[in-house]
Amino acid sequence: xxxxxxxxxxxxxxxxxxxxxxxxxxxxxxxxxxxxxxxxxxxxxxxxxxxxxxxxxxxxxxxxxxxxxxxxxxxxxxxxxxxxxxxxxxxxxxxxxxxxxxxxxxxxxxxxxx
Amino acid sequence: xxxxxxxxxxxxxxxxxxxxxxxxxxxxxxxxxxxxxxxxxxxxxxxxxxxxxxxxxxxxxxxxxxxxxxxxxxxxxxxxxxxxxxxxxxxxxxxxxxxxxxxxxxxxxxxx
Numbered sequence: 085x086x087x088x089x090x091x092x093x094x095x096x097x098x099x100x101x102x103x104x105x106x107x108x109x110x111x112x113x114x115x116x117x118x119x120x121x122x123x124x125x126x127x128x129x130x131x132x133x134x135x136x137x138x139x140x141x142x143x144x145x146x147x148x149x150x151x152x153x154x155x156x157x158x159x160x161x162x163x164x165x166x167x168x169x170x171x172x173x174x175x176x177x178x179x180x181x182x183x184x185x186x187x188x189x190x191x192x193x194x195x196x197x198x
Numbered sequence: 199x200x201x202x203x204x205x206x207x208x209x210x211x212x213x214x215x216x217x218x219x220x221x222x223x224x225x226x227x228x229x230x231x232x233x234x235x236x237x238x239x240x241x242x243x244x245x246x247x248x249x250x251x252x253x254x255x256x257x258x259x260x261x262x263x264x265x266x267x268x269x270x271x272x273x274x275x276x277x278x279x280x281x282x283x284x285x286x287x288x289x290x291x292x293x294x295x296x297x298x299x300x301x302x303x304x305x306x307x308x309x310x
Binding site: 088124125126127128129175177185186187188189190191192 | 230232239240241242243244247283285289298299300301302303
């Protein structure tokens, strides 16, 4: 079984530029999560999807961050414009359903904003 | 969501048991205790979870205090591949609220 796929693995951009991250969850997983992990910290939830519906986006900075999950499968997280403080690892995770005890994480995208 | 407290770092000798503590004094009756670990340059991975009773799986054991205000993850024989950051997380059984609050975890160093 293929795991959660994320791309790109690394991205370096200048501040004020846009950037997008892509996630392909495990087949059949209805719940999808985006996390941000700052250096030396644990992951912090940005947004959670149940199928194509965003059901928890309270931690998403909506002035510059946006996300979508078309057809309830793949998801894209976008930042526009990027700021220096957005440098972090962006992790995608999926689980069969909201109450599943296990989340499966992708390898993450390391973003560096210069 | 209730939060957890873990030591920032621990060391263990290879092939010896490791006991990773976690305090969760404000745990509610419906909170499950989850443990995840994150190896360098990888996403977190599930280790084990439990509600009230001690749990064992192929990776580790989870010992839960009778009052559920603390728990201990036990690695029976640490290997170099167990060097990682270990997160103790509380999650409501209905999956509501912030799904996982990871905190800063415990960085485990395994000494050859």
